[in-house]
Amino acid sequence: MNASLSINDLHVSVDGTEIIKGLTLEIPKGEVHAIMGPNGSGKSTLAKVLAGHEDYEVTGGSVTMDGQDVLGMEIDERSRAGLFLAFQYPHEIPGVSNANFLRAALQARLPKGEEIDAVAFYKEMYARMDELEMDRKFTGRSVNEGFSGGEKKRNEILQMMMLEPSFAILDETDSGLDIDALRIVAQGVNSMRSPARGFLVITHYQRLLDYIVPDHVHVMFDGRIVRSGDKSLALELEEKGYDWVKEELAA
């Protein structure tokens, strides 16, 4: 059994238009992979299709997690199996408190009839919130409602910390963050790095990768990985811009 998130020749369409055109990528546990690419390259589509969003149609290829077929699983099954997506635009759920939301997510992972230990849950949540410098008032507030951009992203990382996934996909987690929030979020992610966990960090800008240093960097363009390298590739991209990739491809 492969201890990795393995994407093989993936093809994805939306309303009949192909967005991802044969993407292959393997993320072994213990590694952080970054995908960079210009707008419209299919980065966010990749994130959503891995999480199981129903607007996207997989027309070919496979995705496995530790050898298990991911594409055959329901959205919630994927999460319970250990896949986590930190949303670019986290949704607001009015009237559902953050604490209840997290509790329901953890409860969903327990066998039927088993109840979550409320005291241990709160202790854990508060400890994680302290790490993320989140005020306790966020436990009682409705999920993401009225949160600033930075607060929403911290909340995504809090969920990741509580759910302890095997593979985490961070979709443009840096967008809308000021430098302090970026630092805190990155610290949260770095504290979760472990040999038992793989990360896929999707970003438009190199900046995030100063804080979350990747093992591998991939450049995505027009639905494919067009270049892979180590962290220096990100710096090169930052310096030369995405046009460099486009020109190279055209040549």
Place this chain on the structure above:
Amino acid sequence: MPNPVAEIESTMPDRESASPAPRGEWFSHPPRHDEPANLPDWYLERRKECWHRFLETPEPVRTDEHWRFATLGNAKFEQLDTATAFPETEEIIAKTHRWGLKETAARFVFAGNRLVESEGAADLPQGVICLPIMEALAAHGDLVREHFMQEEARLGGAKFAALHGAATLSGIFVHVPRGVVIEKPIEVAHWAAGDQTAIFPHTLVVTEANASVTVLDWFRSATPEDRTLAVANVDIAAEDGSRAQYVAFQNWNDRSKHFHLNGTRVGRDARATSCFVNVGSAWSRNESVSRLTAPGADSRMLSSNLADGNQEFDQRTLQLHEAGHTTSDLLYKNALYDRSRTIFSGLIQVCPGAHHTDAYQKCRNLLGSDEAEANSMPGLEIDADQVKCSHGSTSGQISDEEIFYLRARGIAPRKARQMISQGFLNEAVEHLDGEELKAAIEQRFEERFAVLA
């Protein structure tokens, strides 16, 4: 069709005599063993007047604007018995303790018309009157008289109001004197049992200047099958600078009917909050009127309703701004499933001269089924200047993106929809004061959602 008046009469005989009481004589021979002997004359007179008014007032008709969209068959008076049947009351008292509030200032449990438990009322601060309505009538007749059924039924329920005035036996009178603050809620549980029976719960809350109190009514059936008609009335008089909060949680079985009238009067710098929660019954109608009578008066009108099966919830409201510099804020929320129906008809009326009024009205419907039907009729009448008013109603379904977000955290689709709907209903409840109160209501919602198919 049989004459409903004759039917009602034939069902209200003195239970000690074999023959039905003659028309109009029922109140001199009330079918009640528990009521005090020394009820004041004015009240006995009022009861008679109410009974005659009930007989004379026609049943609602389709052409009456206040009954638009209503299923009129629900408002027909069927054969009913006023004597409720409770062989065992220990069980309902135990149940009340189990799902009621842990922290209360006082608690009353009514089995039908009969008080079966009360605790805490004697320990309330000096000067507070907190008594079953019948005892209050006997002991504080003049005080009760000032406030008893003083608000006009303006929203179509005159016949029901008259019946209530004639027949009420259960419920409480709360009078909080000047400056006295009661922190914990006063809790009242109304239980019904006995098929084809009627009960008439009454709640009268008066807060004198700068006083404060919360009263909560629970409505529950003791059996899943006994059909009950409840015609309830809650009147709230919040005098200058006071705070009065009232919550009704209606969870009758799905064969029962509920009619709830509310007249709220808010004085200078006072705030009154009403919250009507409906999850039970086959049919429930709330008529709620809030009168803002002096500058600084503030009325919050809240409601959360969970309808499924063939349930119909019909709600009519009036925010009546009689004085300037007053505020009212209404938020009614309905979550609908299956073939359920809701009707919301709300009017903001700003009287001539009531300048600088702020009045808001929102009705929000969450449709969980294509067959469910939400009717909204918001309305506005303004006869003053410098007024801020807004009203609106929305109907929508749970968005796929919200569901996706919850499912992406491992929550199964059914549970995800449940959480979002429950969150939607919690939003109105969140405006209440009192953490335990809110938590208790949310807990009851959760139980109700758990049995929702």
